[in-house]
Amino acid sequence: MTLLELKNVSVNYGRIEAIHDMSFAVQKGEIVSLIGANGAGKTTTMKTISGLLNPAAGTIEFEGEDITKMKAHIRVVRGISQAPEGRGIFPGMTVLENLDMGAFGRKDRSGMAADFDRVYSLFPRLAERKTQQGGTMSGGEQQMLAIGRALMAAPRLLLLDEPSMGLAPQFIKQIFTIIKEINEQGTTILLVEQNANQALARADRAFVLETGTITHRGTGRELLSNPAVKEAYLGVG
Amino acid sequence: MSTTDGPTLMPDSESAKDAIDRVTAGRKKRHFTQPFRDKWNNLRRPQQWAFLLIVVVLAYALPILNPPIITSEPGNDWPITCFQMAIYALVAVGLNVVVGYAGLLDLGYVAFFAVGAYTAAMLTSPDSPFLHIPYLWTVPVAMAVTMFFGVILGIPTLRLRGDYLAIVTLGFGEIVRILATIIPAMKGQVGFQNVGRPPGVQADGSPLFSNSNGTPWYWLTLTVIIIVLLLAGNLERSRVGRAWVAIRQDEDAAEIMGVPVFKYKVWAFAIGAGVGGLSGALYAGQIGFINNQKFDVVTSILFLAAVVLGGAGNKVGAIIGGAVVAYIPLRFTAIAEYKYLIFGIALVLLMIFRAQGLLPARQKLLAYGRTTYERVSASTRSRPAAQNGGPPDGRPSDEAPKRVSE
Numbered sequence: 001m002t003l004l005e006l007k008n009v010s011v012n013y014g015r016i017e018a019i020h021d022m023s024f025a026v027q028k029g030e031i032v033s034l035i036g037a038n039g040a041g042k043t044t045t046m047k048t049i050s051g052l053l054n055p056a057a058g059t060i061e062f063e064g065e066d067i068t069k070m071k072a073h074i075r076v077v078r079g080i081s082q083a084p085e086g087r088g089i090f091p092g093m094t095v096l097e098n099l100d101m102g103a104f105g106r107k108d109r110s111g112m113a114a115d116f117d118r119v120y121s122l123f124p125r126l127a128e129r130k131t132q133q134g135g136t137m138s139g140g141e142q143q144m145l146a147i148g149r150a151l152m153a154a155p156r157l158l159l160l161d162e163p164s165m166g167l168a169p170q171f172i173k174q175i176f177t178i179i180k181e182i183n184e185q186g187t188t189i190l191l192v193e194q195n196a197n198q199a200l201a202r203a204d205r206a207f208v209l210e211t212g213t214i215t216h217r218g219t220g221r222e223l224l225s226n227p228a229v230k231e232a233y234l235g236v237g
Numbered sequence: 238m239s240t241t242d243g244p245t246l247m248p249d250s251e252s253a254k255d256a257i258d259r260v261t262a263g264r265k266k267r268h269f270t271q272p273f274r275d276k277w278n279n280l281r282r283p284q285q286w287a288f289l290l291i292v293v294v295l296a297y298a299l300p301i302l303n304p305p306i307i308t309s310e311p312g313n314d315w316p317i318t319c320f321q322m323a324i325y326a327l328v329a330v331g332l333n334v335v336v337g338y339a340g341l342l343d344l345g346y347v348a349f350f351a352v353g354a355y356t357a358a359m360l361t362s363p364d365s366p367f368l369h370i371p372y373l374w375t376v377p378v379a380m381a382v383t384m385f386f387g388v389i390l391g392i393p394t395l396r397l398r399g400d401y402l403a404i405v406t407l408g409f410g411e412i413v414r415i416l417a418t419i420i421p422a423m424k425g426q427v428g429f430q431n432v433g434r435p436p437g438v439q440a441d442g443s444p445l446f447s448n449s450n451g452t453p454w455y456w457l458t459l460t461v462i463i464i465v466l467l468l469a470g471n472l473e474r475s476r477v478g479r480a481w482v483a484i485r486q487d488e489d490a491a492e493i494m495g496v497p498v499f500k501y502k503v504w505a506f507a508i509g510a511g512v513g514g515l516s517g518a519l520y521a522g523q524i525g526f527i528n529n530q531k532f533d534v535v536t537s538i539l540f541l542a543a544v545v546l547g548g549a550g551n552k553v554g555a556i557i558g559g560a561v562v563a564y565i566p567l568r569f570t571a572i573a574e575y576k577y578l579i580f581g582i583a584l585v586l587l588m589i590f591r592a593q594g595l596l597p598a599r600q601k602l603l604a605y606g607r608t609t610y611e612r613v614s615a616s617t618r619s620r621p622a623a624q625n626g627g628p629p630d631g632r633p634s635d636e637a638p639k640r641v642s643e
Binding site: 050051052071072073076077081082084088089090091092093097100101102104105106149153 | 479480482487489491492495497498
């Protein structure tokens, strides 16, 4: 079943076209990776799906409903939640307060309590650091917090923008293991990455983005063995 | 993390604990008010109330006490000085909602003050051709009118951010002043005489709220401040307050957390405007005369200086900042001419040595109740408590933030 579908979406920054005529779909239960170099339009795609940017053309559908014109904060309530690039946590708030902000649009107390438990069991570190200010935590911990906070909205589609950015290699592995775990618990995941190796290995399907258009598509394994992708993104030729 | 720490890739629990200790130690060193704040928060509720009661009684007694050295006499009448300080404090509390809570830089706040003052004047002064109503009724009307102006200004401008918003609000401040000059009904420099006053007469038959007697006006304004503070305190701790903190810290992140950012920014603007209008109406009543000369951009900057001086985001700080900004030129009349120079230097020094203002805002736990604060301060005092502080479910019911019904 199609959860999210972009049809012929174009996004402009002023007169510069960041995304050109992009179409792709995410099926329920999948992990889908978008990989590409700097400036390929990865973050723009994410912001367009979460509603921070408006497309100049095209439509976005979520669970069959046209959400192209829907405000970002309403999309969260509908089930699209994002862990933004550069983590975007609230530096002055504690871990607990950050997580609580993630559930801002929710009213079901019991479901929220269950999601707090879920986040703390996925990231035991956050449970230990409940009262620490977000801004004083390490990069890896902030990334955990950003993902945990996004999960607090009980999303059906979780958008992860460069979860590995600035993290130590062993920690990247750990984050991707947790992403897989979140997916196995039933959350569909769309993730954007420069770390193509990990992103492709973990993904059910993947797209390669170059200057605002999708140039390759396939399963994660197909793209991992695709010579062109290998050369450009995996550092082997 | 400093570069001398060497590579620490995965923080193990020991190094992480050290990092927390370093951070908390650093924080304690930064704020000299922290010991007082800790002491205050460790007091029990009845003790806090008792202390507050003393402060309130002293505040009410201020114009009568007329303490030597502190007093502004013989240069300026002391009760009038007290009233001026109270008005500036009220303005600062209102502007603090906009600048301190929601993080919106408003350089034209005097416009709302002016709208409030003109509303009160035009509805009570015999010079005005409009409908006349009793003075006290103009106060809620002035608030409603300024809130309306706040929304009207907010809807187109709050899509802008940072510097752009500051410029537009600066322009709005000037527009209101210039309109007062060019619209005939607003009487420009001629202005409105004999603005209304609350009812009440003294034993000798003269009005209680006269222009020359600051004390009743001061008491009225102080009462208004206390009411506004109670309301602001509730807002701070509510869902709205949490949304403002989130918007101030990261607008985009707040939006994708499901916070209707635009709506809450307009609310901050409208509430701030309402308090500005309220103080304008009180000011017009006491002075008794309003014209276009009193609402220039410099006054806006002075209001902002009061908030920044006190510590943006801290309502007690705003009161102190407002009172200080009003007090200094009235007390030291010899140097009153140089007040902008003095405030300029004071602000520069403040930015160097204490960038968060005299009383910095509590960034964390703003949105949470007292129980959480106690839990946290207990856990930071003895670290083991932090490790297994909360019950295993991670969200004890008493830790749940207060939510206002929508």
